[in-house]
Amino acid sequence: MHAENEVHFRDAAAKALLDPQLRANFRRAMDGLIAKRLAQFPDPRDLQDLRDLSTAIRSRSLLCLPELLEQLEANCAKNGIKVHWAETCEQANQLILGILQAKGAKTLVKGKSMVSEEMHLNAFLESKGIEALESDLGEYIIQLDGETPSHIIMPAIHKNKDQIARQFSQKIKDAKYTEDVDELTAMARKVLRQKFLDADAGLSGVNFAVAETGTLCLVENEGNGRMSTHVPPLHIAVMGLEKVVARLEDVAPLYAILTRSATGQAVSTYFNLITGPRGEGEKDGPQEVHLVILDNGRSRIYADPQLRATLRCIRCGACMNHCPVYTRVGGHAYEAVYPGPIGKILTPQMEGVGVRHDLIHGSSLCGACGEVCPVEIPIPEILVRLRREATHSDVGSNVAGKGTGRTATEDWAWHLWAGVLKRPALYRVATWFATRFGKALPARAPLIKNWTQFRTKPVPARRSLTERLRAEGVSHE
C-alpha cells in the first residue's frame, strides 16, 4: 500500500513545468554550468584518470570507515577539536544547542552546510531563541524569503536578479531598489559584516575531514566560511559520517575534481584547512572548535554493498546540472533537502523508499548523472534497485521502508497479466479482443488516463504478431 504521507513529486513537477520564469532561470543556469564544466576537462584521458583516482579514494575511505572515524576523532582531540556523535538529526540539534547554551551564545552565523539543512537546524534554534543567520550569499537570499535551497551548490539559482532586487529593497533596512549585481552584493556584504563581528558563534559544514591529521577542509569562494569559522569565539562544524578520508594527499584530487565538476572552476577562491582552535600565541581564531558527526540513516545505507556507493558522493551537484528532469522542474519540486539525481537516491534511502516512491520513478534513466559523476556513482542502477526495493520486501535487504511502495492497483494489474500469460487459451482470447476492440477503449478510462493525459493513446495493431506469423506460415517450433 502507498504510505500515508507520500510526497507527490509528480504533482509538484507538473506545477513547476508550467512556470516559464522558473524554467528559464534553471535552463540558463544549467546550460552555463554544463559548458563551464566541459571547458575544465579538455583532455578525456585526464578526466577519466582523475575520476578513477577519486572513485578509488572514496571507496577506500568507505572500506575503512569505522577505523578512519576513530582515527579522526583521536587526532581531532589531540588538536583540541571536540568530537560529538549523533545518530539522528534531533540528537545533533540538541548537541549543538547544548554547546551554544554552555557558552551563552545567542547568535550564530552560518557558512554553507547541507547537513545543517538536513537537520533543519535554523528552525530548531529559532524555536529555542537563538538566531541562526545564513551568510553564504545564496543561502542569505533564500533565508530572507523563508525558502529552502533549490540546488546544493547554488541555493538561490531559482531566482533571477529582478526577483532578488525586489526582495532586497523590501527586506533589507534602508536598501534602495537596484538590479546591479555588484550593488546587491555590496548590500549583503554590509549587513553580514556586522553580523560576523557581533556573532557569538559560527557554524560550518565540512567538505573533507582528514583522519591522519585531524583536519577539517572547507571549500568556498565568498570568504563567509572563513568569517564564520575564524571570527566568532566558538566554531561548530557538522558533517555526515561519510566525509572522512585517510590522508591530506587524498584530498588534493578530490578537491580538483570537485570544483571543476561543480562550477567549472579549476580552483575555488579559498581552501581552508582547520586543524584546531586558536593555538598558543595566536591572536585570533575561535577559542573552541567542535565537530558533530551525523549518521541519520547513513550507517544503514553503508550496510548494503551496492547502495554504499551513494556515500561516495562529494556533493558537487554535477548530476543535477546535467539532469534533464532537474533542469526542467528545478530543485523545489523534489520537496527534499537534496534535489536532483543524488537526492533521488539519497532521500528515499533516508526517509523510506515507500514515502518517496514518486522520487525514485521521477527519472528517465537516461544515464547522464552517472556519466558526469566525479566519483562514478551508478545512480541509474541504484534507482532501478530502489524501484524494486520499494515494492518488494526481500529478505536480507536493509533498505528503509522496503516494500511499502506497493499499490493494490499495481498488484492487481500484475496478477491479471501473469494469469493471462500462464493460460495460452485465455491469452489468445485477450489479444483477440485487444486487437479488435482496443481502439474503442476511451482515452479517459481510469488507468489509461494516466498515460493519455500527456500522450496520444497507442492504437493496437489490427492483428497480433502471433496471428500474423501464423498467417505467414512461420512455425514457432
Added chain:
Amino acid sequence: MSSPNPSASDSRTAILGRLRASGDSGPLPALDTAVLERRQWDPAERVTRLRKGMEAVHTEFLEAKPDTWAAVVRAFCDREGLKNLLYGPVSEAGTTLAATWAPGGPKLVPYDRPVETFKQELFGAIDAGFTGTVGGVAETGGLLLMPGPAEPRLMSLVPPIHIALLRASTIQDSFWSAIKALGWGRALPPNALMISGPSKTADIEQTLAYGVHGPKRLIVVLVDDLK
C-alpha cells in the same frame, strides 16, 4: 568537557557498531596518481601559469626583486592613497617591511593584540593587510598561507585589500605536490589555507561579483628570485 547530550557516548558506540557489523571490508582499490604526477613545469613556466590562473580571477600582480619588494609595497600604498597597512610585526616579511618603511604617508599598524580588543578597529578602520606566503600553486594558481602567532588569520580576510608576498622559487607544481613539499600531510598548524583570488560570488544569476565577504582586491607582490 562532558558532552551536553547524555546519550552521546551511546551514539558513538551504536554508530561505530553498525558500521563494523557491515562486514568484511575486502581489498582496498589501488591509487594510481599518474594523472597528478603529469602536472610538472619548469620554474619559469610555473610563474606564468600561476599568474595566468590568478589573473583570470582578478588577482593583481606587482613585480619585484628580492631587495626591492618592500619599496614596491610602499609605492602601491602611496599610489592607492591607503591610510594604513596591517602587518605582522614579528613575521619575517613584516620585520623587513617595517625596517624600511619611511615615515609619513600610510601608517603601519601591527597586529599584536588579541582580536577581542582589536575587532572594531580591524573591521572598521584598516585599509589593507600585508602577509607573507609559504608557497604558490602553478597548476591552478593559488597562494599557500600558514597564519599563526606572527601573522594572524584575519589579516588576509577582513581588510578590503590583501597584499601578499610571493617568492617565485616557492611556487610548486600543484596543490598535491605542495602538500608533500610542505609536509602538510604530517603536521598542520591550527589554520592553513590556499587563496586564489579576491573573495567572489556567483550566487545572483551566475554573475560574478568580487568582494562579497572577504577582500575586494588581492595584490600579489611577486619576487623574482629564480637564479
